[in-house]
Amino acid sequence: MTIYQFSVRGITGEEISLDRYRGQVLLIVNTASGCGFTPQYEGLEALYRRYRDKGFVVLGFPCNQFGGQEPGAEAEIATFCKTQFDVDFPMFSKIDVNGEHAHPLFRYLKKEKAGILGSGIIKWNFTKFLIGRDGEPVARFAPTTKPEEITDDIEKALAA
Template sequence: MSIYNIDVNTIKGEQQTLAPYKGKVMLIVNTATKCGFATQFKGLQKLHDTYSKQGFAVLGFPSSQFANQELSDDSKVAEACEINFGVSFPLYAKIDVNGSTAHPLFQHLTNEARGFLGSKSIKWNFTKFLVDQNGKVLKRFGSKDTPEQIEKHIQKLVRVPTHA
């Protein structure tokens, strides 16, 4: 299955696939606005702003599966992300990332990039998956891996503008 064919719902409830991201590097993150790692939103936004013109996008997928640290309503999630953290990168509808109710996107991501000791399950909020321009899941980063630590991996993948 191609990552680009998986159906996702935007934070506004519109169904789409990830096809618009073909040819782009993606950092897909399970987020939670009430999590202690929510300070990473600012770093994620900075990555998105810095590299979007080179074919990079951060995609946020809110989840309440870890200590119920996400707001109950998608519109409240969007508002909190924008007001509290300045988020303008794409956010999607709240989903499950683990277990029998895990969203197909996260089933795909966890099958392709295993965690510690080969684990498929996501341990906490702000687990990040780096996907290349061809839709290949390259690497999984844990909650403690900051956007600043991940930046060097993104730099290796994005298109560097050529100078005349």
């Protein structure tokens, strides 16, 4: 199984197959507009702009499961990301990443890259999953890991 078997809803409501990203290196991130880590949008956008011509894409998935830090509707989230951080990478509809309503994509990611404690639970917003060109998870990064700290991992995945 790879991420290409999953479909997600874009931030404007359209159904999108992740197969559209086949052959690219992806960074899948659960995001929030009112989080202490929200300034990471700037770093994520910088990574996207630096590597997109080499086949790299950041995919942002807003999530309101952690402290209610993403209460707005999709249109509000899109406007916030664009006006505050000039986000140009793809954003998707709000989802759950944990619990019985967790999106199947995040269930898969947590199973494949369970994290440091092996529980599979996502502890907070801005958990990042690096996906190789083959559609399989390569690495998982904690919310405290700043986007600029994973450039070596991204470059290795792009070179593979």
